[in-house]
Amino acid sequence: MTIEIERYDAMREPSSAVLSYKLPDGDMTLLQALEYIKTKIDPTLSFDKGCRSGICGSCAMRVNDREVLACNYKPVDGDKVSPLRYHEVQRDLIVDKSAARQTLRKSRSWLHGYNGAAVAIAQEKITEVQSDCILCDSCYSACPVLAVNPDFLGPFALTRVYRYSADVREGDAKPMIDAVQQSGVWDCTLCGECTAVCPQGIDPKMDITMLRSTSAQHGYMDPNFSAMSFGFGGF
Numbered sequence: 001m002t003i004e005i006e007r008y009d010a011m012r013e014p015s016s017a018v019l020s021y022k023l024p025d026g027d028m029t030l031l032q033a034l035e036y037i038k039t040k041i042d043p044t045l046s047f048d049k050g051c052r053s054g055i056c057g058s059c060a061m062r063v064n065d066r067e068v069l070a071c072n073y074k075p076v077d078g079d080k081v082s083p084l085r086y087h088e089v090q091r092d093l094i095v096d097k098s099a100a101r102q103t104l105r106k107s108r109s110w111l112h113g114y115n116g117a118a119v120a121i122a123q124e125k126i127t128e129v130q131s132d133c134i135l136c137d138s139c140y141s142a143c144p145v146l147a148v149n150p151d152f153l154g155p156f157a158l159t160r161v162y163r164y165s166a167d168v169r170e171g172d173a174k175p176m177i178d179a180v181q182q183s184g185v186w187d188c189t190l191c192g193e194c195t196a197v198c199p200q201g202i203d204p205k206m207d208i209t210m211l212r213s214t215s216a217q218h219g220y221m222d223p224n225f226s227a228m229s230f231g232f233g234g235f
């Protein structure tokens with residue numbers, strides 16, 4: 001089996017290249033394949049890894065333009081491996097996630113007005129899956145809106161806003177809801193790409209839909225809808 005890897009090194013000339021690597025026969029994950037290449041073929045190959053069991057989210061990357069965790073994915077002949085989109089590539093498959101992390105700060109996705117309420121098991125279940133986010137950034141990389149609007153808050157931040165806004169202990173969700181009106185809930189096209197790639201089974205598209213309802217309860221409406229002309233001008 002042969003796979004291709006998009007390589008990048010600012011110190012190299014040329015800095016970018018797509019290189020092919022032959023792998024031994026046998027069952028292996030993409031992470032094991034990358035480790036094989038690094039130890040047996042090219043020690044300069046760079047990639048992130050952590051828990052090796054789909055928990056830490058460190059090894060998120062793209063295969064054939066689809067986000068995967070390398071430790072969860074079994075490569076097939078002809079696969080092309082590349083780094084996550086919309087992140088600065090530091091070297092090969094290693095990206096800098098700090099800029100994407102800023103969306104959590106911008107969206108103010110934390111408890112703002114702790115009201116001391118006890119959380120019943122049924123209430124905990126409402127946001128249980130959203131709490132499983134491992135910040136792998138796969139959804140962020142898959143989102144087509146970020147290609148045209150780099151300021152878009154993106155799926156994982158909006159999922160986290162939903163998680164906290166729906167928390168019974170939150171006594172004042174307004175700061176969060178206010179923070180996601182610009183380049184936030186209304187900019188999502190509800191395409192579902194984020195949901196399709198999430199390794200944790202989280203559905204950011206649905207969370208954003210729920211946040212639109214919460215926004216409406218706070219007096220906001222879709223700015224695209226309010227800007228529409230219905231042909232009543234002049235009457």
Ligand code: SF4
Nearest residue numbers: 143188189191192194
């Ligand atoms: S559903 Fe929205 S947030 Fe998710 S990928 Fe599509 S545009 Fe981005």
Ligand code: SF4
Nearest residue numbers: 133134136137139198
């Ligand atoms: S929502 Fe899913 S895909 Fe997005 S960062 Fe969290 S775990 Fe990763």
